[in-house]
Amino acid sequence: MxxxxxxxxxxxxxxxxxxxxxxxxxxxxxxxxxxFVDQLHWIDEKEMLDMTALAQSAPGPIAVNAAILxxxxxxxFSGMMAAVLGTVIPPVAILSVVSLFYRRFSESRPVALLLKxxxxxxxxxxxxxxLSLTQKAxxxxxxxxxxxxxxxxAATFFFHLNVVWIILAAALLGAxxxxxxxxxxxxx
Amino acid sequence: xxxxxxxxxxxxxxxxxxxxGYAAIPLIRAQTVDLQHWLTADQFMxxxxxxxxTPGPIAINAATFAGMQVAGLPGALxxxxxxxxxxxxxxxxxxxxxxxxxxxxxxxGALKTLRPxxxxxxxxxxxxxxxxxxxxxxxxxxxxxxxxxxxALAAAAFLALRxxxxxxxxxxxxxxAVSLLAGLI
Numbered sequence: 115m116x117x118x119x120x121x122x123x124x125x126x127x128x129x130x131x132x133x134x135x136x137x138x139x140x141x142x143x144x145x146x147x148x149x150f151v152d153q154l155h156w157i158d159e160k161e162m163l164d165m166t167a168l169a170q171s172a173p174g175p176i177a178v179n180a181a182i183l184x185x186x187x188x189x190x191f192s193g194m195m196a197a198v199l200g201t202v203i204p205p206v207a208i209l210s211v212v213s214l215f216y217r218r219f220s221e222s223r224p225v226a227l228l229l230k231x232x233x234x235x236x237x238x239x240x241x242x243x244x245l246s247l248t249q250k251a252x253x254x255x256x257x258x259x260x261x262x263x264x265x266x267x268a269a270t271f272f273f274h275l276n277v278v279w280i281i282l283a284a285a286l287l288g289a290x291x292x293x294x295x296x297x298x299x300x301x302x
Numbered sequence: 303x304x305x306x307x308x309x310x311x312x313x314x315x316x317x318x319x320x321x322x323g324y325a326a327i328p329l330i331r332a333q334t335v336d337l338q339h340w341l342t343a344d345q346f347m348x349x350x351x352x353x354x355x356t357p358g359p360i361a362i363n364a365a366t367f368a369g370m371q372v373a374g375l376p377g378a379l380x381x382x383x384x385x386x387x388x389x390x391x392x393x394x395x396x397x398x399x400x401x402x403x404x405x406x407x408x409x410x411g412a413l414k415t416l417r418p419x420x421x422x423x424x425x426x427x428x429x430x431x432x433x434x435x436x437x438x439x440x441x442x443x444x445x446x447x448x449x450x451x452x453x454a455l456a457a458a459a460f461l462a463l464r465x466x467x468x469x470x471x472x473x474x475x476x477x478x479a480v481s482l483l484a485g486l487i
Contacts, residue, residue: 134471135357140427148470163417164404166424168396174316174389175326175359182393187401194394198386205358206382209366210375212352216367220351224482229355231481233435234452235474238459240428245464247424251417259418266422271430277423278320284419285412292411 120189121196123154128181128200133208136229139169139176141236142201144243146180156188159250171281177201262287304373305380311338312365312384319361330364340372361385432456451484 115123127149135142143166150156157165165187169179178201185197212219219225252259262284269275311333319326327350334341341349353363365385369378403409433440436453455477462468 130471133357134474136355139359140424141431144424145470160413160417163420164400164413167413167416167420168393168400170420170423171320172389172393172396173318173320174386174393175319175361177359178362178386178389179393182389183397183400186394186397194390198390202358202362202382202386205356205362206366206378208356208358209352209363210370210378212356213367213370216348216352220348220355224486225355227482227485228478230435230452230485231455232474232478233431234455234481235459235470235477237428237432237435238456238463238477239470239474240424240431242460242463242470244421244425244428248418248421251421259415262415263418263422263425266419267426270423271426280419280423281416284416288412288415289408290411291415292407295411296407 117189121192124185124188124193125196125200127154128185128197129203132177132201133204135177136232136236139180140166141240142177143169143180144240146184147243147247148239150184150188157184159247161187163247163251167281167285171278305376307338308365308369308373308377308381309384312361312368312381313387315361315365316385317388326359326361326364330361330368334364334368340368345371451481455480 131142131145131149135145143162147159147162151159151162165180165183168183169176172179178198181197181201182194185194187193189196248263252263266280266284269280270277315326315329315333319329331346335343335346349364349367350360352367353360356363362382362385365381366378369375369381373380404413430440433443435456436449437443437447438449439447459473459477462473463470
């Protein structure tokens with residue numbers, strides 16, 4: 115793919131994803147996974163998970179952060195700008211128009227019905243992507259990974275712990291384990 | 303100058319909201335309602351509802367909304383630019399560090415345990431979204447508030463995505479269309 119072609123694909127993909135992605139940052143990340151991992155094969159599942167963790171732990175909107183990481187990886191600085199513009203244009207355009215007659219919009223019954231149904235669709239999209247990512251992140255027989263998965267799920271779902279702490283704890287645990295393993299190998 | 307003030311306020315929001323939309327809401331409120339009086343408390347409630355109903359990050363939605371209310375389209379653009387500037391700088395740096403150091407054993411170890419944790423976070427977001435869609439609330443799940451139409455839509459959408467590899471956006475749009483038709487009939 116030529117460079118200009120790549121930038122255009124990046125911009126249009128993010129524009130399309132951003133225009134149709136309702137809900138928080140995790141939603142856009144799962145749509146990005148479908149596009150850039152499954153369809154375009156620009157990155158793999160592991161990189162997508164790493165990017166999600168970075169996007170989530172850095173300040174700022176997750177969707178914008180994820181676009182920056184992906185754009186940089188795909189085509190450097192211009193890739194970053196193309197991806198960020200694609201991500202930002204739809205919400206800015208839509209909100210500029212909606213803010214002019216927001217009361218009518220937020221009280222409209224057809225809009226509410228449409229959004230309600232789309233919520234069910236979004237839930238399915240996230241669960242589908244989450245299952246594929248889980249399979250990749252927890253290879254069969256890796257019990258430690260299953261434990262981390264279960265622990266992180268409980269921490270966020272039942273105890274509503276801030277996700278930044280969960281990410282930090284998981285990263286520190288892994289760093290600690292690999293340091294200890296490295297030391298053990300040297301002593302042997 | 304109002305454009306600079308919008309830019310600066312939203313730069314602070316972008317810089318200090320770690321962890322996405324729910325972390326950003328109190329900061330946005332503090333800046334736009336309490337400090338700068340650009341929005342009334344009522345307008346802020348409307349903004350939160352609209353942000354929920356429109357695509358895109360809530361901070362960008364808020365920046366555009368507040369900017370439009372105070373200074374029209376140029377205001378919306380300056381606020382949005384302020385909101386994403388910290389991300390551009392900080393995440394670029396993180397991206398550089400990640401590509402440079404990802405082969406280090408310590409970072410490899412950290413990433414290895416991080417991946418299942420992140421997968422769990424996405425999974426939890428999906429379950430919450432499903433509860434929200436089917437029961438109308440993710441925190442108060444009661445059998446008498448179940449919407450069977452929503453449950454059927456979610457199940458059908460899941461199968462279409464998983465087995466037939468439908469495009470996510472098409473699947474989502476069809477779910478919306480079915481819900482609209484069923485509600486209007």
